[in-house]
Structure formats: structure tokens, C-alpha cells
Amino acid sequence: MEIVDPKLGKALGRLTRGMSEADVNRLLYVVCVFELRKGEVIIKQGEHAHSMFIVETGSLRVTVGKEKNQIDLPEVGAGEWVGEISLLDPGPASATVRVASDATVLEFSHQALKDFLRTNPMGACALLEALASDLAERLHRTSLGLIESKDGRLVQGAAPIGEQRSWIKDLLGMLLVPLKGKS
Amino acid sequence: MSIAKLRDLPVFKGLKDTHLKALEETLDFSTYPDGRFMVKAGKESTRDKDEFFVILGGKVIVSTHTTSPNQVPVERTLNVGDIFGLVTFLNGGARTANCRADGFVSAVSLKRKRYEELLKSNPTLASELLFVLAAQLARDVRACNTGILQAIENAATGGARKA
Numbered sequence: 001m002e003i004v005d006p007k008l009g010k011a012l013g014r015l016t017r018g019m020s021e022a023d024v025n026r027l028l029y030v031v032c033v034f035e036l037r038k039g040e041v042i043i044k045q046g047e048h049a050h051s052m053f054i055v056e057t058g059s060l061r062v063t064v065g066k067e068k069n070q071i072d073l074p075e076v077g078a079g080e081w082v083g084e085i086s087l088l089d090p091g092p093a094s095a096t097v098r099v100a101s102d103a104t105v106l107e108f109s110h111q112a113l114k115d116f117l118r119t120n121p122m123g124a125c126a127l128l129e130a131l132a133s134d135l136a137e138r139l140h141r142t143s144l145g146l147i148e149s150k151d152g153r154l155v156q157g158a159a160p161i162g163e164q165r166s167w168i169k170d171l172l173g174m175l176l177v178p179l180k181g182k183s
Numbered sequence: 184m185s186i187a188k189l190r191d192l193p194v195f196k197g198l199k200d201t202h203l204k205a206l207e208e209t210l211d212f213s214t215y216p217d218g219r220f221m222v223k224a225g226k227e228s229t230r231d232k233d234e235f236f237v238i239l240g241g242k243v244i245v246s247t248h249t250t251s252p253n254q255v256p257v258e259r260t261l262n263v264g265d266i267f268g269l270v271t272f273l274n275g276g277a278r279t280a281n282c283r284a285d286g287f288v289s290a291v292s293l294k295r296k297r298y299e300e301l302l303k304s305n306p307t308l309a310s311e312l313l314f315v316l317a318a319q320l321a322r323d324v325r326a327c328n329t330g331i332l333q334a335i336e337n338a339a340t341g342g343a344r345k346a
Contacts, residue, residue, distance in 0.1 A: 064332060088314075088321035094328040113314075121310035125302055128310065129273065132317040135324055136270045140279050 004028060011056035011106060013079040015130050023123025030112040036099045043097040049086035050110040055079065058103025064095045075100050084131050087113055184212045184239070184291065192237055192264050194315050202308045209301055210291040212239075215284040222268055222282035228275040231296040235268035235316075241288035243267065246281045260285065266319055268292070 003009035004025050009016070016024045036042065036058070043049050045064065053060070055078050062073040062082060073095070076082050082097050090110050117124040186203040189195045189210075195203065211234075215221055221236060221243065236243075243261045261267060267282055272295060293312075302309040 064328075085321040085325050088318045089325065091325065094325060094332070117310050117314055121306035122302075124310040125306060125313055128313040128317045132269070132313060132320055133273045135317065135320040136273045139320065139323055139327065140270045 008033065008056060008106065011054055011079060015054070015081070015127055017130060018126040019123050023120050023126070026120050026123060027116060027127070030116050031106040031108045034105050034107060036103045036105060038099050038102055040099045041096060042099065042105070043083055043086075043093045043095065045094065045096040046092050048090065049083060049093040050090035052081055052083040052087035052108045053097070054081040054106040054108065056104040056106060058105075059100040060103065060105075061098045061100040062095050063098070084135070086110070088131065184210075188239060189291070192239070194237060194264065194266060194319055197315070198308075198311060202311060205301075205305055205308050206312070209297050210293055211297075212289070212291050215241075215288040215290070217284055217286050219284045219288075220281060221284060221288070221290070222278050222280065224278050224281045226278045228271055228277065230275055231294065233268075233271050233275060233295040234292040235266060235272040236282075236290045236292045237266050238263050239289040239291060242285040243288055243290075244281075244283045244285045246283075247279070266316070269316060269320065272298075 003021050005028060008028055008031075009024050012024065012027065016027065019027070031054075033056075042053055042060070055076055057078055059078075060076040060082060062076060063070050064073065065071050076097075082095075083093070085091075086093060087108060087110055113124075116127070184207060186200060186207050189203050189207060190198075190200075195206070198206065224247075238261055240263060243265070244258060245261055245267060246258045261282075267280075268278075270276070271278055272293070298309065298312075301312075
């Protein structure tokens, strides 16, 4: 069997590693494809979110915090995704995601995941293992930043968080943006 | 161990009784005396035997593995229903933290090999199990994000001053 839309199939990248072509096709059947213009907001921090967005072309910009405390995280490009936390556990979004350059994205909703899980358990296992591995690795890398909460503050080493903005950016980048270049 | 005990654990809440029964047969049940290391940081992966744990009774102290004197070790106490050991279970690699029984502990664990057998014999249960584990990881990441964002807010409003 061939993948019905090889370009979209390729966008799913490492999410489909270990999946049969039939399961990739079934996954493509439950996602929605959107053409988005630069500047559009697809996820707003604090608002309820329930979908993951996988980039086929173009790029997305992820920001956290408000106004002067806003932090820009690395752009998310083709083959990468955002929103997997809300996909797995719908709730308030941790970041705002805007379209950085005109993009084609695949939306994979929590309901679609549930449907895929019910109808294609083997394919769902491959997908969930890829997502869970990524999340586990990111939590682990973050723990290596050795954060400690003391009196409501987070510190790395002896330095208060407010004085290490670049470190915060790295840390949030690790937590919020899927790992890049992982084979 | 009974399926009622498994059903009481938040992580397995929502699984059907038939799945809980199959899970009960797949999980290993163990007890640990006070002070026993359930996981030792730095221990290399043996893939087949890599396992994650769910605490049924007692408390477990998790402490991060520091590699330089500038790093602050983080210690956290886990309670009934908490999960640990997922990083190595999912990704292989050396164990990343020490996990030590704080008092008498009972726990269930799932070895990688048993999971892979389950994937072949009962993919529906395997996918349900992976889903609840992935959702738990997502909640952990969200909680971590929330803590960091709160700290940024605190820092911006003068909540954090030079130590």
C-alpha cells in the first residue's frame, strides 16, 4: 500500500516511525489540513486548547509570557509540531503560537486521537510512543537544568530566575518546543 | 494485588475491568524496605528489563543526579499513585535519578519486554496504557511550565531578589 498523500505523510515525520503505511493513511484521514497566513494566531496562551499542529510548510512562532515579559522561543518549521500537551491533556495553552511565515499545517485534535486510538491501536502505539518519548526526554533535559523551588522562586545553582533570562528561554524552549534533529 | 487496587490509581482510572485484569497479569508487584534504592542514577539501560513504577503504598524520594558542584540537587517526594522511571522505560539510556523507599513501599512495575509482549497480544490495552502514560507526562510538562511562568511573573513583580 502507498501513502495517499506522500507530502502530508512526510510532514508527519518521526511521529509515524514504526507505523505501517495503512496506519499512516488512517492517521492522515483523521487530521485536518489548514492553509494559514503570516500573523494568524492558532493557539493563545491561557485559552483552552485540544489540538496539536504539525507543520508541513512554513513556520510558526512560539511566545510565552505577557508584554514586556514576553519570551520568543525557537521557530517551529516543517516536520515539527506544537500543542502536543493539549492533544494529550486538553487544557489551558502554555504558549501563544502565531504563523511566522505562510504555512500549511495539519491539525490533530484530542477527539481525532481518541478515534485513532480506538480504531488503530497498533498505529496509535507508535504515535503515542513518539510523543511520550519526546515529552519524557524534554522533562529529563529540563531536570538537568536542576531547578529548585525555594520560597516561591525557581533557581538554577544560586542565581535567582529573574537574572538568567537566557537560561529561562532555553528551559522553556526545551519544555514547549519538540526536540529538534532527533532521528 | 487486586484489580480494585489498580482501579484506585489515578493513572489507570478509566481502564475497563477486562483491561485491568490483563494489566494485573502483566505488571510485577514488589515491596521495598525503608532506604532501599528502587532505581539508581547512572545505571545503564538493559532495555528488556527497563521498567517504570507506580506507587501503591508508601513514599519514594527521588533525587536528581548532579554532575558538577554548581548544580543544586533536587529532591522530591512521590506518593501513592505517582509514576517514576518513564524516561528510561521509553527512551532507554542510563537512569537519570535515584529513587529510594522512604519507609515501607509497595509498587507495581512494567518491564519493557512485558510491554512489547502486550503490544503484540493486546494492542488495544497497550495503546490505552501508553495513552494514560503520555497524558501523565503532558500534565507533568504543563505543571513545570506553569511553575516557570509563575516564577517569571514573580521575578517581574519583584518577588525574586538577589540571593
